[in-house]
Amino acid sequence: MIKAHLLFTIFCYGLASLLGIMILFHSHLKIYWHRIRFIIFLGFAIHTIALMLYWQEKQHFPIITNLEALFFVSWLLVPLMLFIEYRNKDITMSSILLPFVLIVLLIMVTSDAPIAVLSPKLKSSWMYLHIPSSLLGILFLFITTGTSFMYLMQERAMKNKKMGWFYDKLPSLPMCESISYSSLIVGFVLITIGIVSGMFWAKTGFGRFWQWDIKEILSGFTWLTYALLLYNRKTMKWTGKLAAYFAIIAFLLVLLTFFGFSIISKSYHTL
Numbered sequence: 001m002i003k004a005h006l007l008f009t010i011f012c013y014g015l016a017s018l019l020g021i022m023i024l025f026h027s028h029l030k031i032y033w034h035r036i037r038f039i040i041f042l043g044f045a046i047h048t049i050a051l052m053l054y055w056q057e058k059q060h061f062p063i064i065t066n067l068e069a070l071f072f073v074s075w076l077l078v079p080l081m082l083f084i085e086y087r088n089k090d091i092t093m094s095s096i097l098l099p100f101v102l103i104v105l106l107i108m109v110t111s112d113a114p115i116a117v118l119s120p121k122l123k124s125s126w127m128y129l130h131i132p133s134s135l136l137g138i139l140f141l142f143i144t145t146g147t148s149f150m151y152l153m154q155e156r157a158m159k160n161k162k163m164g165w166f167y168d169k170l171p172s173l174p175m176c177e178s179i180s181y182s183s184l185i186v187g188f189v190l191i192t193i194g195i196v197s198g199m200f201w202a203k204t205g206f207g208r209f210w211q212w213d214i215k216e217i218l219s220g221f222t223w224l225t226y227a228l229l230l231y232n233r234k235t236m237k238w239t240g241k242l243a244a245y246f247a248i249i250a251f252l253l254v255l256l257t258f259f260g261f262s263i264i265s266k267s268y269h270t271l
Contacts, residue, residue, distance in 0.1 A: 002057065005050035006109050012043025013102045020095035033091055037082070040098070044078045047105075051075055063131040067111060073135050074104040080139065084179060092171050093179075096146070126201035130194055137190030138254055140183040141226070145251040147171070147180040148244035155241060177239060180247065184233075188226050195219055218257040225250045 016039045023033060051071070054062050062068035081097045150170050158173075171179065198219075199209040210216060229246050232238040238246070 002050055002053045003109060005046050005053065006105055009043045009047045009050060010102060010105050010109065012039050012046065013098055013105065016040045016043065017095075017099045017102055020091065020098060023091065024095050040078065040082065040094075044075075047075055047078065061128065063127075063135065067108065069131070069135055070104045071108055072132070073139050074101040076136055076139055077101055080143075084143070088171065088175055088179065090171055090175065093143075093146075124201050124204045126197050126204060130197040130201050133190045133197065134194030134258075137187045137192075137194055138258060140187030140190060141247075141251055141254055143183040144180045144187060144247050147176045147183070148247040151176040151180065151244045152241060180244070181233065184226070184230065184247065188230055191219075191223060191226070195223055215257060218253065222250065222253040222257050225253055 016036050019032070019036045019039075023036075051062065054068075054071070062071050077097060078101060081094045085091055085094045151173060154170055154173055154176070170176075198216075202211055202216075203209050229238070229243070229250060232246075233243055
């Protein structure tokens, strides 16, 4: 049943992705974007049902394993990208981000996910604040990184006077800067909530707020890196290339913290 819902969602997102990419190449087709948006909304509705069915079948919210986390993040990404589109009156972000959602769902359909087992020590209501806020924070920081890449690509092309049709399809430099900074602030607040709630979660399970686990150490270092970026953007007026490069480097720490050490190091963290 879940797979059937996911397949229909994949069809909707796949069709919308294809049409969105066509619009990027043929701007005169933008008049049809409202129809594509309807397809996305339909896919999101079925996506939501699939998420609820998965929750019912597995008897836990899909945030325990890396695959479940990606499933949840892909669901969050759809309304977020539509909000960015509405706020900035630009469809580029939706056209770029929707294929990412599609890829995640294809992985979900084709993978045999292991049954997630949570240690009895870690069964706490803090989980439902810690994990979603952390994942949502990562999602916003991912958008910060993506717009930073777009900024650097366009800035380099303008400097070399090699602006082509591709760069005309990307958001403008001021828009990239605005989206990057806004998503950075929201992402930082969310990962702060995630870290603090995680400390209380650890307290209920292990009796201490801090275990000196490798992911805890890296999470703290990552938080300090983003705090430094925000501080310098506010006080030192970091903008443009410097802020973009720093944001990209900081996100590499995020990937290492939340995904890299799940593969190469043992930890009580399931994510």
